[in-house]
Amino acid sequence: MPIIKDGAIIEDSWTVLDEESDAPSSADIIIPLNIMLEKADRLSNHSGRIGLLIPNDVAVEDHADLIAKADLVVLELPAFTDGRAYSQARALREDLGFEKELRVKGDVLVDQAAYLLRCGFDSFDFEGEFDAVSWEKSTNIMTTGYQRTYRDKLSYRD
């Protein structure tokens, strides 16, 4: 799956840690929240960066400490119609003050990218084929908005 950032496919150093395997201590690893909660001790010697994969039925404010230490948070969009990650993202950005990279993984429609960016996501773990032209178009067609959000590029009335 390509990782999209700033409208283009990027090289990505992150790998997702699964239940069994151990990654080299210098690797950038994404750890699912449940594993993180069980095995947090074993990561004390980890020298690479640590990302956190948070399912969309989790209240992010319940894990504010873990989130504050993470270098990356990945939220999930299991279906493009399932909008829970949008609220998780805004809570992370605007209420918990998370400033590192926020990534969305899953069934992202190109027509949703602008909304996701406005909610504070900056990279996309994208299912399916990436078309830079339609991405560019769909993320720039609206230049106006009525809601102030995190790192928003839109213009407002005042």
Added chain:
Amino acid sequence: MYVYDDFDEKFVRERAAQFRDQVERRLSGQLSEAHFRPLRLMNGVYLQLHAYMLRVAVPYGTLSSKQMRQLAMIATKYDKGYGHFTTRQNIQFNWPKLKDLPDILDDLADVGMHAIQTSGNCIRNVTSDQWAGVAADEVTDPRPYAELMRQWSSLHPEFSYLPRKFKIAITGASSDRAAIAFHDIGIQVLKNDNGEIGFAVYVGGGLGRTPMVGKKIRDFISLEDLLPYLVAILRAYNLEGRRDNKYKARIKILVHETGIDEFKAKVEKIFDGLEKEKLRAPAGEIERIQGFFALPDYASAEANPESLSKARSENPAFDAWVNRNVAEHKQAGYAIANISLKPIAGIPGDATSEQMNLVADLAETYSFSEIRVSHEQNLVLAHVKETDLFELWQALVPAGLATANIGAITDMITCPGLDYCALATARSIPVAQKISEKFADQKRQEEIGDLKVKISGCINACGHHHAGHIGILGLNKKGEEYYQITLGGSGDQAAAVGEILGPGFSGDDVAGAIDTLVNRYVELRNETSETFLEVVKRVGLEPFKEALYADH
């Protein structure tokens, strides 16, 4: 009324351009129907039984003459010369072509209109009291707050993929004409002891297959916290609303399953954690919007003019119309003129292009170029001089717009039903037409008095049957349409869900059954002022059941 500035106009034009691109991708096959569906829905485009349908937003039911003329133009140019006003104060066109939709959105943008979020699992058009600003029983005009919410909810980045649709209604009056108790969020504008404006907030009301009356979640939220509080409710719903079953996905189910106290605690916790400053309306914004809703420049007009009494005594039909369709205005010498879209045996809520143009002209001549749409699918000229009422009525008569039945039994809310809708299980319109014919006699309607009959063609309850004094629900058993009757529902400040009387009736027998129920009511009432609901409350359902089913 609210007028777009350059910013609002740019916003709707960009949105129209975005949809044009999406339609082009759909027509070229680049976008699948599955992916196009939520995008078109959020632009008000449905796929019905026979064609696409476009639902255009009429925010809180207020329209200018210029906008009404544009709707008439759209009906003529892209449709079959008529439109249908809905229970959410919108208008829908039943026969547009997909390829024309982007042009229609451009035409709407030309007059400061759009179809944003008239469908889809997002925040829908905010509705309000059709008499807002002129009703005598009002704290203040609720429409500036409705406009604030319209802007706030438009293309909301966080709340565009909710578990299910989300409807907000607001009233500023003590008599609830906006059915706020049956909305996902219902808002009542209040003034506290210090004279400050705030809002009582209700949550979890709704009709559909599980009708519920909304529960109060806040007695008084201040104006500056209104939007942050809405964010907190919507966020709780977006995160926790059920997504496993679309029939259990509305906020009413979440509130019901969680319990209002626990749900309120969740909302308050989110609200406390919010970075509120950014979520509030910008400073001066509400005052800017309020400027557009200043009362029009009323002329000094004679109250109860001699000419009006004379015209009434000489024209019984006009007198009946004034009795039924004209309501009290807070400005002396002015009146609220309600225009019924329920002609006897007509299609409830439909208006032709000619009728729309006429109403636009009449609004221009008599009512400061402003028109309202009611959730009961009628139109309103909200500022008519009493001395102009007779002329206005004379102009309405030849256009079939002078039916004197507002609030009477033939003023039925009716969903489009199986004549149009892909979800319907039975037809609604022909049933309404038969009932309308049965009670056509003006004298009999007056004897009966106020009575709200509401008809839905399926369990989704778009015709608000649960809230009808008499509700009719069209179902289908083994290919045969039949109709279940409920009694005792109410959509106003004493909101209640009607109860099912017993076995259903065939389409041919419904009007007769309603006739039987109404006759029973008239027999049972102690005096003519005892309303249908009062009688149902006093005697219960038994006497009505007996009247209906004794011979069966």
